[in-house]
Amino acid sequence: MDNRQFNLTTDPWIKVITVNDNQEQMVSLIDLFTHAQDYRQLAGDMRSQNLAILRLLLAILTTVYSRFDATGEAYSWLKTSGASPQDLEVDDDEFTKDDSTEDLLETWQQLNQAGHFTQSVIRYLEFFADRFDFFGARPFYQVTTADYDALVPKNKAIAAGKGKVAVKQLNRRISESNHTPAIFAPKTGAAKNDISLDELIRWIITYQNFTGVTDKTKIVTEESFSNAAGWLYRLNPVFAQGETLFTTLMLNLVLSDSRNDYACPKPVWEYATVSDYIAERKREILPDNLPEIYTAWSRILHIEWDENQRPTIFSAGIPMFSSDSAFIEPMTTWRFDKKTNAYRPAVKGLRSLGIAMWRNFGAYINVHRADDRQEPELVVWLRTLKEQNLLAHNHPLVLNSVALISDGNATSQAPAVEVGDDMQMQADVLFDSERRDYWPARIEEAIDFTQTVGDDYYHFAKDIAQIRNVDGRLFAGQMSAKFYERLNTPFKMWLEGLTSQDDRDEKIMAWKTQLKMLTVAAIDEELQASSPRDMRGVSGKTGPLNIFTAKSHLMYNLRLHLDL
Structure with a gap:
């Protein structure tokens, strides 16, 4: 039995660059939220990995500040639904859309003016610390042997040794299967499967977001389904880049949805059991809250450790909700599909590698203010901040894009190339009132x-x-x-x-x-x-x-x- 301990809340695993000396540093979740204003940016192994971790951080912040204001008090339109201070639900007698929007924007403003996050985030992480334990009874972003065996066919149980995904495939800088060697990889030979613990954690989070479709094992369901690619892999991501990690997190902290009413946050770790989460996923219904979208699994993963502390990873696909008209997702551009009469994420392909963001300006900004052009919800949120005078008129807004592009092969969707781009404009230009x-x-x-x-x-x-x-x-x-x-x-x-x-x-x-x-x-x-x-x-x-x-x-x- 593995007696190791590693808790993501207190043990360092996130790579950042410090503001003062531009040096790389490894921090825990509590360290990061305590000192976000002192870090310039995330500094993981790939930009797409940074984006996956950014969304995890935003899931935590969105969950906390959708429940508690900047003073740590629960919003007046929420009521207690259990013994825990986190057990809150909408009070129908007190809730109005306008009041909730006003309160959430005020929380954002107070946090932004303070220049740091509050103790509410630390208290939240301490409360759910057991859910962030990588080797705990409910290991972070993994399932136990019992859960895995209960969900997959009997002939795919852990003891059968099937459904493995190699570390070198999990590592998106290599993405090598046992059948197709990655020639231009940063590691060679057996070293491709060598990995440190902090690196493994970052890649597991990334893999859940950018999963291909080479694996064949799936959980048992009444109706058949195809293994889907990771959610973030199916988007054309766009996010705002700030001067520090704190400002980046704040700009992307979408607390009010222009299209939907308030919904109680439900990140994956808040489900009572893995079985409860999988039962919800079997319904293939699009989540109504951002934390659940940000932490959506594409696979159940189980890790076995050998005597040399090397991981063997088992993976099984789970049903994925559709991305058609999934406007709850804030970080993507959209294209209209005339065949289905629905909007779909405008996913980048190998043919569009050389097309810079500015050439698709109209996909990010609804230039002619027409109803038939869907802006990314993130841009709608930034416009709201500007209209509410929460951003200075000359505030430089940097829209950033990072895409991990697949090889286009429907049976593998292996990563072929990573591309990143950005465009910067003043808030008054991007959201011109003239x-x-x-x-x-x-x-x-x-x-x-x-x-x-x-x-x-x-x-x-x-x-x-x-x-x-x-x-x-x-x-x-x-x-x-x-x-x-x-x-x-x-x-x-x-x-x-x-x-x-x-x-x-x-x-x-x-x-x-x-x-x-x-x-x-x-x-x-x-x-x-x-x-x-x-x-x-x-x-x-x-x-x-x-x-x-x-x-x-x-x-x-x-x-x-x-x-x-």
């Missing part, structure tokens, strides 16, 4: 003509491909990707420099001028690399086609579409 010269609409206008110029450059690249007798789509696609890489930083800096006091036309013209310069520089770079064949050219559909006539066509389109 009606006649609305900044988001002008930004969308700038993006539209920028992408038109991008199309013009793509056609220039296809002309060059024709001259050189190479694959037009491949060559033009590569040149187009390089062109947008050239634009990404300047456009993001242009966005960052906008203010609500700006003359919109002047700022748009400034970007047009810079865009023309960047395009001409890209053309000249291609001209410098030209060969005699490029200059000699070929016979095109409308006459001679060489690098000079191709440039002439592009320059004509540039003048036409930029209207300088």
Whole structure:
């Protein structure tokens, strides 16, 4: 029997960067919430791991501050439902949507002004400390042998030795199955299965969020189901990045849902038993509260330890609720599916790797304020903070995106690449109150003509491909990707420099001028690399086609579409 002890509330396992000296430090949950203002950011093994842990931290904060205000008192519209101070439910005689929203926003404001979290979070973690014990009677984010065997088919019980997932597969920096070796991994050979305890905890949390579908073991249910990918793996994540870990947590602490009434928080560890949680999951009903979404399991995991303290991990799939129109989830962009007449998370794929966030600006901001465009609830929340004067007008808002993208194989969905991006704007720009010269609409206008110029450059690249007798789509696609890489930083800096006091036309013209310069520089770079064949050219559909006539066509389109 394993007699080790490790409690996530008091033992260090979360990697952070300190504000004072930019050094990496390992902290416990209580340390993190006590000193969040002293840490710059999470510093885990991958950005997607940081996002998974951020959501776990937000689940704790949302649970606490959905029950208790900044003074530690339970809200007046809640009533005790049990012996525990955490046993609270809505008092129908006292509850109103307006009152609850006002109280929750006031709590957020007081926390933000104080610059630190309150003792309510520490008391909560101390109360539920046994649920955060990694080796306890109910081990954190795991199930016991008895629970596992009771949920899976008899021939898949622990003693049968089936349904194992290797550490090297759990580790999303490797993601190696026993059949397909990961060649470009940070570890080699047997070392791929070596892992420290703090690292294992971080990867288990990450794996629950970013699970592929290679495993075949499933729990027993009356109706058959397919093993689903992890919830976060099925989103196009977006979150706000602050200057410190405290401000990052506060900006993402969505206490009031614009679409739904208040719902009592129910993170996975607050279910009385694992069986209760699995019974709820078998219903495949979308949770009505954020902590339950943030801590949703995709698998039941059981860990056996050998005499050398090495883990053997058993995994079994559980039913997952649908993501269609799951607007309770705040951290994703949406796309409308005409076939199902529902909104679905706009998941990134390998084909969209090179498309920066700013090019999909309209997916993050409802530019034209139309009802048929769903903004991420996180953006709605940030707008609420701005409208309630809880954010300064010139507060820099950084929208960040981190996506772990699968290989596109329906039978594996193994991680292929991780991409991250961001865009920064002042709150007054992002949530402009001007009606006649609305900044988001002008930004969308700038993006539209920028992408038109991008199309013009793509056609220039296809002309060059024709001259050189190479694959037009491949060559033009590569040149187009390089062109947008050239634009990404300047456009993001242009966005960052906008203010609500700006003359919109002047700022748009400034970007047009810079865009023309960047395009001409890209053309000249291609001209410098030209060969005699490029200059000699070929016979095109409308006459001679060489690098000079191709440039002439592009320059004509540039003048036409930029209207300088």
